[in-house]
Amino acid sequence: MSGTRTERTFQATGSWAGPELVERICERFESAVLGQSEAFGEREVTVRREIWPTLARWLKEDEGFEYLLDLTAVDYLGLRPVRFEVVAHFYSLSGNRRLRVCVPLQEERAELPTLTGLWKAADWYEREIWDLYGIRFAGHPDLRRLLLYDEFKGHPLRKDYKMKARQPLIGPGTMGGAASQSREDEADV
Amino acid sequence: MELSPVQRSLELAEPFVTTKLDKVLGWGRKYSIFNYPFVTACCGMEYMSAACSRYDMDRFGAGLPRFSPRQSDVLLVVGTITHKMAPVLKQVYDQMCEPKWVVAFGACTISGGPYNNYAVLQGIDQIIPVDIYIPGCPPHAEVVMDGLIKLQAKIQHQKHEV
Numbered sequence: 001m002s003g004t005r006t007e008r009t010f011q012a013t014g015s016w017a018g019p020e021l022v023e024r025i026c027e028r029f030e031s032a033v034l035g036q037s038e039a040f041g042e043r044e045v046t047v048r049r050e051i052w053p054t055l056a057r058w059l060k061e062d063e064g065f066e067y068l069l070d071l072t073a074v075d076y077l078g079l080r081p082v083r084f085e086v087v088a089h090f091y092s093l094s095g096n097r098r099l100r101v102c103v104p105l106q107e108e109r110a111e112l113p114t115l116t117g118l119w120k121a122a123d124w125y126e127r128e129i130w131d132l133y134g135i136r137f138a139g140h141p142d143l144r145r146l147l148l149y150d151e152f153k154g155h156p157l158r159k160d161y162k163m164k165a166r167q168p169l170i171g172p173g174t175m176g177g178a179a180s181q182s183r184e185d186e187a188d189v
Numbered sequence: 190m191e192l193s194p195v196q197r198s199l200e201l202a203e204p205f206v207t208t209k210l211d212k213v214l215g216w217g218r219k220y221s222i223f224n225y226p227f228v229t230a231c232c233g234m235e236y237m238s239a240a241c242s243r244y245d246m247d248r249f250g251a252g253l254p255r256f257s258p259r260q261s262d263v264l265l266v267v268g269t270i271t272h273k274m275a276p277v278l279k280q281v282y283d284q285m286c287e288p289k290w291v292v293a294f295g296a297c298t299i300s301g302g303p304y305n306n307y308a309v310l311q312g313i314d315q316i317i318p319v320d321i322y323i324p325g326c327p328p329h330a331e332v333v334m335d336g337l338i339k340l341q342a343k344i345q346h347q348k349h350e351v
């Protein structure tokens with residue numbers, strides 16, 4: 001009895017796109033698809049940066065993924081040859097389907113075209129990623145820091161940001177104070 | 190009817206008490222705390238519980254929160270203070286008139302609490318003076334009452350400029 005209930009809850013909250021969607025993506029974008037996987041029922045596609053806005057527009061307009069659920073990034077410093085990965089979750093309200101799309105980015109070219117033209121919601125997501133990971137979004141209307149203050153140096157969720165680096169605006173350790181030099185040495189990444 | 194010595198002295202006594210001005214001021218001030226709740230995070234829930242009818246801070250004369258620093262004399266700092274928020278807190282403190290007191294409510298305001306990272310101020314005493322520290326994550330309402338009573342004792346016994 002309880003088993004059935006669990007199953008039903010799972011279906012209600014987590015329907016993921018099936019393999020046929022991935023097939024269609026592979027058909028359309030061919031060599032730009034770097035890989036795909038499925039774990040815990042969740043479907044994921046990894047694609048080249050070049051097709052990023054085209055793929056997003058196609059998913060939104062032709063496949064009914066009208067909702068940008070989440071846009072974030074990961075720093076795989078020392079774990080993978082390509083350091084960054086931007087991760088997006090798309091959701092289709094009409095079809096109750098989800099899809100995760102990953103875009104690997106080299107450190108030297110940590111930049112993607114913006115999605116703000118397709119989803120207004122992308123605005124703050126992209127500002128947050130810029131703020132914390134230092135990945136730029138070309139064409140974003142107002143790419144400022146979202147959470148941290150303008151005076152902040154570096155991007156704290158990068159794995160090479162010093163764990164003990166502190167950049168207070170006032171109080172001990174502030175810029176201009178005695179501790180400011182060591183503070184800057186530590187903070188610069 | 191014969192009056193007892195005590196009754197006689199009561200009958201004779203004039204209707205006044207003797208004290209010191211300092212003491213009266215302290216007594217008055219400790220029962221008329223107007224607090225400014227600077228609430229930024231989860232501790233705010235426990236502040237609300239302490240302030241509302243179940244625990245009722247009003248019993249100690251601290252029932253009227255003011256949302257302007259110029260009308261308040263106790264700054265209750267409740268919740269995580271980030272480096273970005275720190276200048277705002279300092280400005281609120283500077284806007285309050287003397288005499289004023291500061292309560293650090295919860296682990297975050299005392300030491301940064303669970304957060305020792307790039308974003309969080311490691312204790313508000315780095316930027317403003319603190320009178321009472323109320324520990325806990327979040328502090329139970331009874332601990333808040335205890336802190337409030339200790340603050341009252343401090344106000345009562347300190348020197349008041351006249």
Ligand code: SF4
Pocket residue numbers: 230231232233267268269295296297298302303325326327328
């Ligand atoms: S001390 Fe604990 S409950 Fe209070 S604001 Fe910090 S994390 Fe939240």
